[in-house]
Amino acid sequence: MKTAVQLLETLADGGVDVCFANPGTSEMHLVAALDQVPRIRPVLGLFEGVVTGAADGYGRMTGKPALTLLHLGPGLTNGAANLHNAFRARTPIINLIGDHATYHRKNDAPLQSDIEALARPVSRWLATAETPVQAVELAAWALTTATRQGPGSLIIPADVAWSDEEVPTPVPDPSGPAPSTWNSRIDDVAARLRTPGCAVVIGGRFLSAEACAAAARIGAAPGAPVMTETFPARVERGRGRAALPRIPYMIEMSAGLLGAVETVVLVGAPAPVAFFALPGRPTHPTGADADFLTLVEPGEDPTAALLALADAVAGPAAEAVTGSPADAPVLAGADHEKALDADLLARVVAATLPDQAIVCDESISLGFYAYDYAAGAAPHDWLALTGGAIGQGLPLATGAAIACPERRVVALQADGSALYTLQALWTQAREGLNVTNIILNNGAYAILDLELARAGATPGGPAARALFDLTRPAIDFTALAAGFGVPATRVHTAGELAAALDRAHATPGPSLIEAMFR
Amino acid sequence: MKTAVQLLETLADGGVDVCFANPGTSEMHLVAALDQVPRIRPVLGLFEGVVTGAADGYGRMTGKPALTLLHLGPGLTNGAANLHNAFRARTPIINLIGDHATYHRKNDAPLQSDIEALARPVSRWLATAETPVQAVELAAWALTTATRQGPGSLIIPADVAWSDEEVPTPVPDPSGPAPSTWNSRIDDVAARLRTPGCAVVIGGRFLSAEACAAAARIGAAPGAPVMTETFPARVERGRGRAALPRIPYMIEMSAGLLGAVETVVLVGAPAPVAFFALPGRPTHPTGADADFLTLVEPGEDPTAALLALADAVAGPAAEAVTGSPADAPVLAGADHEKALDADLLARVVAATLPDQAIVCDESISLGFYAYDYAAGAAPHDWLALTGGAIGQGLPLATGAAIACPERRVVALQADGSALYTLQALWTQAREGLNVTNIILNNGAYAILDLELARAGATPGGPAARALFDLTRPAIDFTALAAGFGVPATRVHTAGELAAALDRAHATPGPSLIEAMFR
8 A cells, every 4th residue: 555655645745734534445545544644634524525514614724735535426425515615615625535446447336436527516626546656646736736726536546545566756846826917907907996887806715804905995995896705715804804895695685786887807706696596687796788807817816916906096005994893793781681683693793703713604594694793803714605505614614623723613504504514513522623613593494485585486385384494393403412522502592692602612622502593 | 487387297197296305596496386286295304315315215115206306516416325326226216406597507606516417427317408398398208217217317497497388298108118138038047047057146126025036946946046136225025035145245255155156147136246346356256257147137127037037947836935044033031131242133123123114224334144134034125225325224214114104114224324314313203204213333434444454454553543433422322313303212232122122113203222332
């Protein structure tokens, strides 16, 4: 199994220090090789959706490649929904997918399937190592490619992994990323922004506080509104930092904001589109004649371009614009006794948020106000559901906590989506991760009630209602958390939630708060 | 949404009466249409792996198409591992997968992905309905094709589902399945079976008691051993029925059985191959010169051919051969106090098995003896893990119980695999299904310890051991079951298990027994 060891050594040399894993028989030599490469820490997930979602959280927070270890086609597809989210976030992830031995693939053994076909739609790059030399070379290539392009898949047949052939150490790729071309467009874009009818949409893998501050300066100067994409992969925000609005999720609202805009400047974000097409509603928030100017392509870091554009538009001396609410949200005395609702939830979460918290947001309908209130909370990172594939939140929080052990991670988690990948709690307990999991229990896929109405398919009868209902029987998240070794508590009022959050944030290790909205 | 209604009406006309569903926004009109087609009962799964696994269980037990409703690419991939198992079992399943509206696909909205590419490796047939006429025609085609070939996928864009166009009712396909060709080969095969060095391997979607009895007559007559494939989709067995051995899972054992065989007659089974290639071990249990005679192709019903072959080989008057152990397994008095092990487990399960039980077997390492002991148990059906993609057991049991509400379903379930799709428990509770779930808790992916050794990658160090360990922290399945609304108990001894099984089998609705092996 020299090849397995050399492959992992190559990855470790490139900075890989964690392997999120749920292996099977075809990965046994890679598993054994982990014992020879102690620089890489194995982290077990009980389900591949946990593994890939954790890799996404780790990659978003560190910016360096997160490694997964997956078992053939079924292991990959179990993790594919969260890879879809990572694909949209362009998170640097290297999926090592074990395959049958090369000479066994023709035999159509029970676990045989077309792994490349399954991997391609969730991979920005893809390769199968047919030989030991290729395996080690492709590992070096994967490091560079994942960092530049996002998640991808490297398929390793078992006999390649177990080979004892000694292969050459790959020479690192000396070429840097392709040079940016935005410089040549700054003046044109700045000139356009001085005319009326413009808007700026920013996005990308990481909207740093610096990038957001520059964007806010652009927005303040010529009067062109600046906003982020609807579900940014990661944005630094909170008190003292720029508070940029997001493009609203609902096309009815985003069209109100962007419908009359003549020119949209895109800085790291794709052109905004409706999340879903609905009968009688537009597919784009922008009008049919809107013009798009791309300053920075999606995937490219927007920071330098935003700084340059801010200088060009507002001048280097222009003051930073924080735009944050003057005061942190507070809970009035009378609010403490009130039953939770979306507004109280948002205020309590913001008021209690620890400094440098990382919020993993899969709050769906109940989190409607949480993002805006948190603009006045302690400085934090916010990670959104980038691809719309639910089941991201708890795994993402798990990986973010492994990336940043000194910071508190807060999973703001809808109940229905939590149940896709609840096994993440066990990894949190096993690794002693500092995660506060807030389960928003309204006993329903509430968003679907809304979507049914928006789709014009109301009124829903008993069949439709049954498919949105999570109360028959009621799900007890405190029992589920206990089963996975995570201490849990249930709260009904704003005051109870605030007290539970203060306790959870201050206690090392994971905990779960089941916040009842019914 | 006339098209959505017409599509479901067409399926209902073809016998579809259950829709296993986990829908999202793109399926809202299909959801609403379920209220107009009350002949189809919606059954909600909290995760798509539950939905597809339940469809597999339902399809295996009824032989008629099981319908699923899945949400775009991520919903499909969440269910793909169990579709992989169904693909191997050739279970009749129609996956209705919602997609973006046809005119929105070009916009690369966040949930856009190549659904056909993701579906193809787990689908024996595949189509996208681009128009309302196609949607209804393809529904009719799907009924026939799923019944003949196994699981497949029908992708329905949202605007096709919500169309109010009235389309023609499709004319049912008058052609029957392709005529069988085995008749012409019976005499040749029978002649060959009268020579030494033959073996017969049978398999397929359903090995009925009648088929197994015929196979046993074939095995008894000329001395050619008859065995089933390693993981049959469904086999009728138990007291008074033929007890056919399975080809062992481990190539070391199967090669011992088949290594010297000169001719293998295949009746509904593919040629046997190793589950995995391992260093220094063969990929086939048969020798290099073995000759294969296919009497019945995989997927085709083997029953008639087995009856004809038995008549040709043994004569119509040959006595039925049950081959079952004379006595049902019993538990001696002293055994009651003993801590559970694989042997005691097998004896207790067999001794307590209710008449006409349906055993869904994902017992992995601890179930090593269960199949053989159950040959002497009450008559039952046994459903195996056909494709090796774990997470099948609890969903399969859920679907089998919906198919056969009057029978007791017994899920014989390893702990590690149970945690892939544990959400199935909730559907069992919601629908009041008669399932006894036995979780075999050894706190480990024990099979991987064995596979590590078989792969020659021992000794495993701390990294490898950590990836097989489920005890840090210990997982409490009784708490997890309670969280999903299923009553649960924990047992340590054979006597406790027997008593708990008797209680569970006799109590309507689901229950869970956590059997401790550590």
